[in-house]
Amino acid sequence: MPPIEVLVSFTFAALLLNLSPGPSNLYVMARSLAQGPEAGFVAAAGLAAGSLVHVLAASVGLAAVFLYAPVLFTAVKLVGAAYLLYLGVQYLRSQPDLSVGQSAKRSNGRIFRESFLVEATNPKTALFFLALLPQFADASYGPLGPQLLVLGLIVTLSAVPCDIIVALGASRVRRWLAAHPRAPLIQERVSGGILVALAMFIVGEEAVAQWQS
Template sequence: MSISPGPSNLYILARTMSDGHRSGVAAAGGMAIGSLIYVLLTALGLAAIFRYSPTAYTVLKLCGAAYLIFLGIQTIRASGAGNTSKPKVRIMGMSKVFKQSIVVELTNPKTALFFLAFLPQFVDPQLGQVALQLVILGLLYAILAFSSDLLVVLLSHNLGKWLSSHPLFIRWQDRVAGAILIGLGSYIAWQEFIQK
């Protein structure tokens, strides 16, 4: 599930190709922290709130969509005129990428659905300590997701290095990364309104 394309993987891909492997690792770390926050919230009963209040879940999805669109616009605006004669300057600091990644993960409907609907299915109430079972399963998921995110960083960094040797790509990489984020946010919002 963590390998399937979604807001988290696309954000990591965009940050890695735009700013390099360090940004990709920072993004993957932020996603892992976001997952761990969901683990704690799920163990504390947030799943029940979303299960009984679909409106709260809808608000979460729309906030996530709006945030992805915002990040996409910021990425495109930061791309500047696309002058390839100057060396590329890192657009975002690692702490900013890390913090944004946490927000992306917390507003990612796929992650919310996993932790709030799917993960509790593997808990056996007869074994007791339901919260502890959720934490253990959530930690396993976070470790696996972080590992797959690092694979995305590795593959996209190598691809980004190869593509960055082509001037046309350098000119368009941030614009394409921003467009991907805008498209993903728009798709999430569109899906929400179609279901109504």
């Protein structure tokens, strides 16, 4: 097991990385804007569960498939973008009941499943673990598999408070929107716009990468 000073420095680095804007916290923001902080917390839990898929894959070396199989990498990336686009379009097409001042709600179970799929189909998460975790693992500390697993769990768990901060911040914006008569419609459109823009960014980034290769 890595010494405590290595684990502390790694945890600090993971917190900084998790606080930087990315698909995960943007999804939490979109869900919190649409339905409030509780939905954001559930989304954060789903994202953490999806991240565990990549942690387990990295700990046994399966994440290397994405590195050495570019076609599979591209396919999974586009599947994730398509799912984000689908969610965004659902928000944009929804017609909330303005008379009650609330947007259409999704169950916590559905939010959890959606956020799990968003993270589990994100190949960048797999590559992130594959690139970062080995830098802090050392055979002199013991078997590499358990080390990679512990380091991956640190990244996943440190992302949860970061996502909660995003959810709470987005909920403040939501309360401001609630003071306006058309708030539910605005919430749905803003949430959908974030997800559609995120999907387009992923597709555009992939197109640029293919053009430069």
